[in-house]
Amino acid sequence: xxxxxxxxxxxxxxxxxxxxxxxxxxxxxxxxxxxxxxxxxxxxxxxxxxxxxxxxxxxxxxxxxxxxxxxxxxxxxxxxxxxxxxxxxxxxxxxxxxxxxxxxxxxxxxxxxxxxxxxxxxxxxxxxxxxxxxxxxxxxxxxxxxxxxxxxxxxxxxxxxxxxxxxxxxxxxxxxxxxxxxxxxxxxxxxxxxxxxxxxxxxxxxxxxxxxxxxxxxxxxxxxxxxxxxxxxxxxxxxxxxxxxxxxxxxxxxxxxxxxxxxxxxxxxxxxxxxxxxxxxxxxxxxxxxxxxxxxxxxxxxxxxxxxxxxxxxxxxxxxxxxxxxxxxxxxxxxxxxxxxxxxxxxxxxxxxxxxxxxxxxxxxxxxxxxxxxxxxxxxxxxxxxxxxxxxxxxxxxxxxxxxxxxxxxxxxxxxxxxxxxxxxxxxxxxxxxxxxxxxxxxx
Numbered sequence: 001x002x003x004x005x006x007x008x009x010x011x012x013x014x015x016x017x018x019x020x021x022x023x024x025x026x027x028x029x030x031x032x033x034x035x036x037x038x039x040x041x042x043x044x045x046x047x048x049x050x051x052x053x054x055x056x057x058x059x060x061x062x063x064x065x066x067x068x069x070x071x072x073x074x075x076x077x078x079x080x081x082x083x084x085x086x087x088x089x090x091x092x093x094x095x096x097x098x099x100x101x102x103x104x105x106x107x108x109x110x111x112x113x114x115x116x117x118x119x120x121x122x123x124x125x126x127x128x129x130x131x132x133x134x135x136x137x138x139x140x141x142x143x144x145x146x147x148x149x150x151x152x153x154x155x156x157x158x159x160x161x162x163x164x165x166x167x168x169x170x171x172x173x174x175x176x177x178x179x180x181x182x183x184x185x186x187x188x189x190x191x192x193x194x195x196x197x198x199x200x201x202x203x204x205x206x207x208x209x210x211x212x213x214x215x216x217x218x219x220x221x222x223x224x225x226x227x228x229x230x231x232x233x234x235x236x237x238x239x240x241x242x243x244x245x246x247x248x249x250x251x252x253x254x255x256x257x258x259x260x261x262x263x264x265x266x267x268x269x270x271x272x273x274x275x276x277x278x279x280x281x282x283x284x285x286x287x288x289x290x291x292x293x294x295x296x297x298x299x300x301x302x303x304x305x306x307x308x309x310x311x312x313x314x315x316x317x318x319x320x321x322x323x324x325x326x327x328x329x330x331x332x333x334x335x336x337x338x339x340x341x342x343x344x345x346x347x348x349x350x351x352x353x354x355x356x357x358x359x360x361x362x363x364x365x366x367x368x369x370x371x372x373x374x375x376x377x378x379x380x381x382x383x384x385x386x387x388x389x390x391x392x393x394x395x396x397x398x399x400x401x402x403x404x405x406x407x408x409x410x411x412x413x414x415x416x417x418x419x420x421x422x423x424x425x426x427x428x429x430x431x432x433x434x435x436x437x438x439x440x441x442x443x444x
Contacts, residue, residue: 040069041093041333045360046078053357055096058349062340068333086110091325094334096145096341096360099132099319104399106141107440112324112331113139120339121366128388129365133321136229136397136442142321143338146350148285148362149387150213150315153292155280156302158185158193166304170217173281173307174250174258180280181257191257196281198251198263199271202412205404206267211247211411212316213283216392217309218243222407223395223433230444231398233433235407235426243309244414245422253418264416274301285318286362286383290353303379305386317391319362344368351375363387402436 045055052074059070075081078097085091091110105111116122116130122143129144152173154166159176162183167173177195179185185193200207208222215222220240223231234240251259260266260273273279274288275295282288283306292301306315322338324331340346342365350361351374363371363384371380394400410429414422437443 037069038330039067039333040071041330041337042071042073043094043096043337044073044075044078044082044092045096046076046098047074047360048076048358049074050358051360054350054353054360057352058341058346058360061349062337062346065340065345066336068336070337082110091327093325093327093330094337095323095325096320097323099142099144099321099396100394100400100404102133102142102321102323102396103135104401105323106135107399110323110326111141112326113141114143114324116140116143118335119143119342121343122339124367125342125365126367126388129319132319132393132396134397142323143342144365145320145322145341146361146363147317147319147365147387148287149317149383149391150283150285150306151382151386152304152306153274153282153284153288153301154304155180155185155296155300157300158280161185161187166302167307168305169307170246170309177258177281178255181255185280186277192278193257194260194273194279195258196251196260196283197266197271197273197279198259199266199268200252200259200263200412200415201265201267202405202408203267205401205408207411207415208404208408209316210283211244211408212392212394213306213314214247214309215240215243216314216316217306217311218246219309219311220244223398223403223437225395226444228444229397230442231395231437232444233430233437235410235433236423236430239311241423241426244411244426246309247411248414248418248422252415264412283315286380287358289379290358303382305382305390313390314392315386315390317387317393319365320360342366348374398437398440398442402439403433406432406436 043059047055055072055074059072063069125144129147130140133140133142133144135141158180159166162179162185164176164179167176180193180195199210218239220237220243221234224234225231252264260279274282275292277296306313322341324334344366347361347364347366347369351359351364353359371384372378394404407429410425414420414425434443
């Protein structure tokens with residue numbers, strides 16, 4: 001507990017430093033601009049080379065259409081580099097990054113507020129997507145760009161071999177997982193297959209991100225809004241205790257092989273068992289469709305809605321927003337880029353992976369577009385329906401990073417030490433979450 005609280009105090013100190021930066025930056029004009037050319041926008045995305053190649057095509061189309069140049073920088077260590085730039089009072093003009101980071105960036109004063117009416121085509125973005133850009137003060141601090149929701153990816157060839165159907169409930173999923181682990185679905189005569197993939201490491205909050213869908217499906221919340229701009233920690237609820245106990249007893253501390261070996265230390269980069277061909281299910285985001293089409297192969301798996309728990313089938317939704325750096329001087333051009341990025345033209349280019357390069361828009365925020373029709377791939381309809389009708393997002397107004405990390409730490413510990421008491425461990429987590437909220441003056 002002491003180590004966690006020390007981390008919170010450090011985070012609070014960083015926030016204060018960020019707010020000091022924000023005040024200075026907003027008055028600094030464009031003299032400190034990373035690119036002083038008034039006709040060039042410096043744009044950052046958190047991207048690997050495959051995604052960056054897709055962004056290159058998007059920005060080239062924007063420049064051709066408007067004449068506005070883009071100094072594009074794909075940044076892998078985005079947050080570290082952003083803090084470095086913030087310390088010099090020199091932010092990029094435009095950033096594209098995760099929706100869940102908005103509260104952290106806004107609390108540090110790194111973002112400009114946005115009037116949705118200033119975005120051409122902003123009325124084609126749904127209220128659900130716009131809601132994920134609203135800060136504690138009720139102002140918008142981002143423009144929705146891409147959305148996604150988790151679905152279940154499952155080996156259809158294994159189901160056929162064992163005479164099974166894709167699961168629609170937790171219990172059916174557990175039964176299929178046990179069959180995949182014990183009934184030799186790949187037919188090699190060896191006990192070398194596993195039921196499902198679980199990236200349940202505490203590192204970077206993975207256990208919370210992967211486990212969130214099970215929490216929603218069990219009727220639990222991590223923190224609960226009170227409708228007055230503050231929150232109550234909710235991980236000691238009966239629903240949370242029941243959902244976490246089910247995960248612990250059935251996935252991590254039950255029959256061997258239900259999840260892959262080393263699940264409690266796995267992150268998405270190392271949880272490769274589905275594409276390696278030795279695990280049969282993975283509840284994950286649609287960014288993996290391109291990867292899995294290559295291996296294990298498009299004809300060997302299907303995309304289906306997540307199995308429902310006691311409270312339904314809601315899954316974790318996520319995505320990316322367009323953020324404008326908190327400085328003045330290029331507002332008109334920044335808004336022009338944002339408007340292009342959410343236009344049908346810009347979204348279609350960003351949705352078009354090349355088989356090698358990843359699409360950077362999964363579910364379009366432009367409501368005139370249908371993901372399955374744009375890609376001529378019915379599987380994307382499953383993802384789009386999950387986002388629109390059966391998904392929840394992490395609360396975006398608070399700085400959710402410490403909340404997510406503390407939740408991941410607790411879940412990982414619960415899954416690791418099978419003899420522990422879930423109720424008391426979640427009570428300790430709840431106390432820690434109360435501290436996180438108090439640090440941000442958001443505790444009810």
